[in-house]
Amino acid sequence: MTAKFVLLVTIGLCSLDAILALGWIFPKEPIYCEENDSFRLQCTLDMTAKDANGSNSSNLMFYRGEEIVPRDQVKILNETTIELIIDHAVPSEGYIYVCKLNGIIGVDLRSVYIGHKPQPIKDFRCRAPSWKQMNCTFTPEVNGVLTQYELHFKMEPVLTNYSCKLQQVPNSPLKQCIITIGYGYRAVSEIYRFTLSATNKLGTQIQEFEINNFDVVVPDQPTHCSIVNSSITSHSALLEWGVHNKYENFKRTLRFEVKLLSMFHNQQWQLMDTANINHSKNNYQLSLSELSYADTQYDVRIRMRTNSTVEDDDMWSNYTSCLFKTLSRHPDNPPDVADGIFENANDHLFLYWRELHEWQHNARTGFYYNITKLGPSGQIIEHLNRTRGMIQMRNIVDQNFTFIIYSANGEGLSAKSSVIFVPSKRYRPEKPEVDKLLSDSGKFTLSWKRPSSRSPYAVTSYTVFWCNTTSNSPNDCHGSINFTTVAANRTSFELSGAGSTLNFAVAANAGLLSSGMVWAACTATHKTDIGKLKTLWITEMLATYINLKWKPECGDVAHTGYLIYYCPISSPRTLGCKEPEMSINVTDKSLYYTRLDNLKPYVTYKIEIAMYSDTHIGPRSEPLVNTTREAAPSPPRNLTLQTVTNDSITLSWKAPEHINSGKMSYEIRYNNDTLRYSVEDPNSDVEATVAALNAFTLYNISVRALTIGYSNASEQLTVRTRVGQPEKVAQLSSTVNGDSNLVISWRKPSDTAGCVEFYELKLKSEQTVIYKHRANECQVRQENCKNAGIKSYQFLVRAVNVIRNDSKFEDLSCEERWSELQNRWPNLVTQSSECDGGGMDSRTSISNKLEGFELVYGPWSDPLASWCTKEENLSWKSVISIVVLIAIFLTLLFSFFKMKHIWQVKVIIPDGLNDKSSSGKPDILGSGGRIIFIDQSSNHTSSIGSLKKEIYGKELNQCLLQSSSSSGCGESVGDLSGHDQRSSLEYFSNGGAFEDDSTSFYDQEAERQDLHGFSDEPSDIIDSQMDSTEGVPDFEANGENRSPDSPILSEVKPKPSTVALPLTVTSGYVPAPVAVNPIRAPVSSSGYLQLSTLVNGGGMMMSSDVFSKSANAKMAATPISGYVTHKQLSAYGQHLK
Template identity: 30%
Template sequence: YAHTWYDIRIRVRVPNADREELWSNYTDFQFQTRPKIPDRPPRVDIGSFYVNSHNDIVLYWEQLPLEEQNGNNSHYVVSEVRNEHNATIDCSPSEISLIKAKFQNVPPGDLTFTIKSANSQGQSRNGSEIHVPARGKRFPPPQDLKKYSIDSKYKLKWAPPATRQDELVSYTVFWCESKTNYPSECDGPMSFRTVSSSQHEYELNNTKGFNIALSANSRDSSSGLIWSMCTASKSDEIGKLNPVWVSKMDATYMEIQWRLECMDTPIVVGYTLTYCPITAPKNLTCKPGTEIVKNITGTTQYNITGLTPYTTYKTTIAMFSKTRTGVPSDPLVNTTLEAAPTPPRNIILRKVTNTSVTITWDPPERMNGFLKNYIVWCNSSNFQVFDGIKENKTLEYKIEKLQTYSYYDIVVVACTISCSNKSETINVRTEMGVPDQVTTIAKVRYDDYTLFSWDPPRHVGGHLDYYEVSVKVTETGNRTINRTILHNGTKCWINRVCEKNWVEIELLLSAVNIKESPHERRIAGSAEREVLNASDGPRALSFHNDDLPSAIRSYPSCYYESYEHYQLLKWRNADEHSVILKSTSIPLFNNNCGLSTSSPLLYIFIIFIGLIGMVTAVLFLYKKCKTMSDIKVVLPDALNDINKDSKCPKEMIDGGVLRNVQIHRGEMRVQQDEQERSLLRNHMESSSSSTTSSTANVDNQSQCESHDGPPEEMMDSIEHQEDEQTSIESHDIPTQDVTFDVLQPEKLEDIQPQIEPQTHQVALCPGVNQYVHFARPSQGYTQLAALKVPIKTPMATETDETGISGYVTRKQLADFGQRM
């Protein structure tokens, strides 16, 4: 063997020496052979692969013995991966060891892997191939793998594949040492052995822990490794199944799942499932005769079907082997979900009127949940019923506001989380009632006659036996005649010409139903009607008059009795106990005979009176407006100067605007103080004077001046003095006579103004209050309304004999008016 140490020992003896002591001592020496590449690849089998659900592939092989490794650093490589088209693909293992290589997320399809042995000298010349078929091409796996540990021996048992057993060629048993319980973990070398297809168990004589796998092989395919998941002891001891749980539940089924312990897997053959509805929530005993037992094999879940909704069930499961049955699991107590109840029972019709129906019913046989309400369906309408649902007794309900003489289909459903199927149907017709009033009336005139026609009521509420025309005639002397005419049809006529002694005639129309009684009729044979119902349409009557227009000759009179009237009256009176159901009457015809004969003259008279009234009203309004327009406004004499022309020279005024005025401003300001004081004195004298005089003219003589106006301080001083004087007068404090010299105004022509450039000055002529307003210079013309900041300038004037100075206050004007 290459790369192997050898120990060589040599000794000699003489010829014919047959004793051991005649041999010489050993001469020995050691040497190591040279390394080389491995002579062969690792040994593999057709089923030396494992594929999980993620398509991860694990390849397994048998490790070379030490003497065949031929060098240091012995290892293994996957030298090539080919697909189903024999093309090499790039696929490297994510993990590789001395016995396996793992590839993750391998693309689907047939793959062939080549594994070679290698050492420090290189790789083996040949390689072992492992063919991994695509998932759909793999051979079916063996069934029911069970591993037992019996007296330090391991035994594997299995069953053949479920399908394609005729293609089965052999089984391959794989085993490896393992220190863990994980099935596919190996801590030592992998070994395998092929057995015939007829063999279904294999025994290993080894005290070490082993993980064992099995593959089923055909000639060109294999199932790959199927690992035995658990190891069981060879005994009949079966424990209690745990855990067990309910994975799904509905109103009529329940899905039970459980998990088998690994050590019980090889010996458990099946399970016994027992379930039943319990007697009460606190009593887990089964109701008599309701317990059901099911035997289950080959699965760890089971669907229990055919359960009753909203019912509590108890469920237990026990394992069994070939020889005995284990202890039942702890009971599961679960209540199925709610469902629709069974339909209500025994629907009975109790009472029927013309507008209501009363029914009764019994609760459903099985509630299948918490009953919330009932729904009563009456044709397309429905009514919810909540009263009495908690008591398990017969319920009653009255359906109201129904139409008279109408057919109804009534069903009842019960509702929990959903509603039940409908109960049996009750067909009922309400009793006869009052018909609706006639709404549509048409009128057609034929000379002096009027033909009335109408449509039947929208809802007749019965047979609609006839129409009734109520006639009321008022004669002279306030005498009234009433009569009732019965009609089978929907047309009648009347002569609009009143008789001599008639004052008014009124016709009312109504529809009539007759509710017959169960009593016998007085007149023999009267049960058979000799006339048709009004709803059957018109028919020819015995009333004929050649004087009538031909268009109305076949119809009865609205006022006179016809043969049909007497036949209807006879039929109605034959039943003494019948009930007459008459609709609300509507006006058919109304004629005021007195008004109708003199109506043209009356209308002309009314129109004439109306026209006269309108003309009178128009004339009155015209005179009133004319008088009001002639009224003139008359002002007191003291206020007439407002409407008079200003005393400014005409040549200076042009539309209220002063032009070409040259005023010397400098010297005017020198005299302003004296003028203000003079005005104040005059004001005080006139206010305190107690004498009155005859009516005098107020001299509002003024002069046209234009200046910048007094300072604001002087104006405030004057207003303050006026306030003080007013306060003194209000308290009636006596004042002393004060004499002031009268300051005479200087004439305008005596003032020598300075010559200024020719500019236009705009000034206002003084009004009654003797104020003049000055506006700043401007080019051209300035309208009076544009002066925004007027400045009051008191004028120095003389006081006339009436005591009114040129500066006039409101109080002076008022006193002057009183003296007038």
């Protein structure tokens, strides 16, 4: 603080030097003058000053603070001087006038104080608190001229003059002087004389004050306060208190104030009469009698003061307090009742009475009303207790009842009771009819119609009832009921100064009989002449509208329409609108329904209805609270991407603006998939993660909210997942290009999980080398196989992705990512298409961190092997291959000549059969011209049989090499092996005698034909039979497509067989044994059977049991052919046996 002060003084002095350097103001001393006086200031510019060069008095001006002085108060005296003239000075604590050059540079300044001479002090006073010291105070006057005060005092009879130091009272304009015992205060001195002098530049004021020390003593508070316990009753107590001993010989008497406060005094203290105070020395007593409230706690406060002429309130001491509680007693009075204070509705009876105030209970707990129910003859039916001023009884029979009501508490019943008489319905006067209930300017008016004159009971008076209410029920009272009696000649009642909302009722009385209460249907309130509508309900409610109906119960009210108020609320408990209230005006008073449109789904609305007239709007009905139905929500808001990985995306969004339901979930749509996400708090913000995603895949993501229906989708986010691990490369392939180099190629993985910036090719031979390639193939030069020790290569490939924790890099396209990598690492991959250089030993440590980049490797592919072949080995193998091919060619040539001899066998058919067959020859070729050899003389095949066996063996080998799905091979092999363990050639031979007989079957047949004189036809008939297409349809019908290179026997396929019908014999010949061949079984009209029927397309000649019998027999006899007789057939059968 000191440093700041020194700095300000230094700055002020420097500024003053600068000002004085330009000129001066005359007079040079501060000016003091009284208000309305005149004063003058002259400002002179030093023309020799450097800053005043070129300036004169016209450039000078006076300022009061920062405000310029009016121009008419300043005049120019000469070239260097101006003068300020103030004729009527205004009072102020101090003005500073500044003379400035050009309104900027200060020339000089002067202080001016305007005030008045010191004035007399009017509030000088002294107090002697606790008779220990004296405090004197006064309020200095407000003066623009600083005034100095001095206070002196002396005492009688001692005339020593004392000076008292004046101090400012904190937070007050007062100045005070404190005189203590050590500084001149004498408690026994009665008279103090004070001299107060006030001095300023304009004058001096001196005042004399005389103070009586005993009159201004402020005593201490009473030393104690207590109640004599034995004196406490339900309405009285004895109070005791004491004072300090030093006041025993005080030269003034003491005055006391005693006041009481209880919970029933409404914070208004009750002063007690202190005229009957008894005291002995310093002890005092006062009897507190006629206390109003029993069983009530009282707060007693006592204070005292000196009995002097000084009546100021600050002469009182502080309070001393004590508490006591009066005793309880039985209630003093029963509740008040009136004629007709009952309501009888059907078999329900309601009784009312005016409730006692709480202070009348005379006990804080246990108060109740005791009701005794008496029958028509005065017998006691039951005793009932209630705590409120109403009782409801059900199932009341129609007869006279008398009810006696007492007030009661724990001390007993009240001494008196009240009586309500309820006559039977047949003894009741006719009820009055409420005609109108109006209220205007705080005055209620109830009107009713007289009962019919035909009533047997003349009305002697009316009783009008009213009570405060907070419900829609017209007969419900909140608090006690009130009533008054109205003369029989009146039909209206006016009430002023009552509650704000009232229910009214009226009863007609005829002596001791009464009609009972008739309640007004509407509730009357202040400020209006229209009652409250009490009945309204909802007829239909959906998500966006409510259909509302109401029923006015006060048809007598002169209303002209209805106002429907509604708004959404925050809570049914508070019923406060959370949005501006809306209203609908129904101008047709006869219309009792309306629709509230454009509501929000699943929102709780408060609905109120008020009737209005031309001049007033009635009170609103009790709020009707209901919640609209649920609906689909609005879309989720602010869908935001939080994090992205290679297999997940984390999203966040805000809840829909309108949820329209109590429960809600979400559906996250990403491409063609969906994910359901549930939340507990539908109003909270959501963060969800979509997992199990594909790496480096573009996803279109949106979110829908779901309640009873889906919302519209949120705004769509397009997000690409991060790069991940690529899949395994498929099987590698190898080719040899035109330069005799081995080309290893592969396809991109089906799931790249990224851009696959390059591939790593692992080449395993004598050592393992890894190459990085951008392309999908790599060449290996053939010269590598010349290296000694290299016998084979193994190739493995894996895909490599590059990632970087940089959103900018991750958002680049594949081409842009590769360009970025090439710019940073030009030699990252091998530019050559060959795998012979630039590789890296697999044992070398390869870091997958490249200055912030990371390599993600896919798994290695399955290895592809390649063997090296030496040139000398290659030549030797070539020679062997040529020799094998020549041997195969010679074998085929030999087989051709052998088969040609067989094809030249002639088939001779009798002339009589030429017209029986299209070919005129036996069908020894079977189906399609196939050749079947039958020989019964040998178990070994002939050379032709050997050829056929060789062909069949080739076919079998070929079938073993081919797929089982081949129809030609599979069926042929299966059919031939299914009959017997022997080869198929044995089935088509007569005992397999080809090797034993030097003469073939065809030679024997030719000899027999010559013996019988059969004609010899050229061999080309057989050739034509072989070349004909007669048998082709059988193969095509079975769906077989024979390869041109397939052996003949590979196409042998048995056809389905059926049972042949017996053949009718018309000549001396019989047909040969029946062979099953439904397609080829031509039977001549003469009854002879052709030989071809014994051959079934290369299949079986006879049934399976015949073959089973001939399996062990030798067919040595010459085979029969052509037409046979019974004898020949019998002989042939015997031979077979």
